[in-house]
Amino acid sequence: MADAHAEGDPALLLADFVNTLDVESATDDIATPAALGGWLAERGLVPAAAGAGDADLRMAAALREGLREAMSAHHGPQEAGFPDDLEDALAALPLRITLTGPRPALVPLDPSGTAAAGLARLAAAIMDSVAAGTWPRLKVCQEDTCRWAFLDTSKNRSRAWCSMSVCGNRTKTRAYRARRKTAPT
Known part of the structure; x- marks a missing residue:
């Protein structure tokens, strides 16, 4: 189910973050503050020594699920906007605009290595994406049992499942069986 990572691609970073919770197996890669700190450090969002607390963990979970909901809305009309939960999570992150580079950019208010700064860098990846x-x-x-995040690289942007051979097949088989069950004999 995992997409290949292109180094530095903000979209793939966001998908990777959303996929820290595998809905199907109910495994959470950032279930503890230490795991969150480690995940952020592995991706270069914070220094290896950065710590995370319970508040950071709650903020990460809210950001992750808000992003999942926003990505789910990308299957429909593009006027959907951001879900309220994501708006609330983003509002709690310490971000500011800087004009020091070639273009304006969002950066953490506190560039030190806190977990909140790492989560703010994730939020900035939305704008980069x-x-x-x-x-x-x-x-x-x-597929309701999956909810895996992916980057739709299809030409017409119509991809619905993370994997046609797994989730697409499950959905189509379920629909086929439902039609056969209700079809007159």
Whole structure:
């Protein structure tokens, strides 16, 4: 189910973050503050020595599920906007705009290595993904038991499942069986 990572691609970073919770197996890669700190450090969002607390963990979970909901909305009309839960999570993150680079950028208020700064860098990746044109292509699998995040690279942006051979097949088989069950004999 995992997509290949392109180094530095903000869309794939966001999908990777959403996929820290595997809905199907109910495994959470950032279930503890230490795991969250480790995940952020592995991706270069915070220094290896950065710690995380319970409040950071709650903020990460809210951000992750808000992103999952926003990516789910990418299957529908593009006017959907951000879900309220994601708006609330983003509002709690310490971000500011800087004009020091070649273009304006969102950066953490506190550039030190806190988990909140790492989560703020994840939020900034949303804007980087928008700028790269990949934000509307970030989706979650429409199979209710999966909900895996992926980057829709199809030409017409119509991909619905993380894997046609697994989740697409499950959905189509379920629909086929339902039609056969109700069909007159």
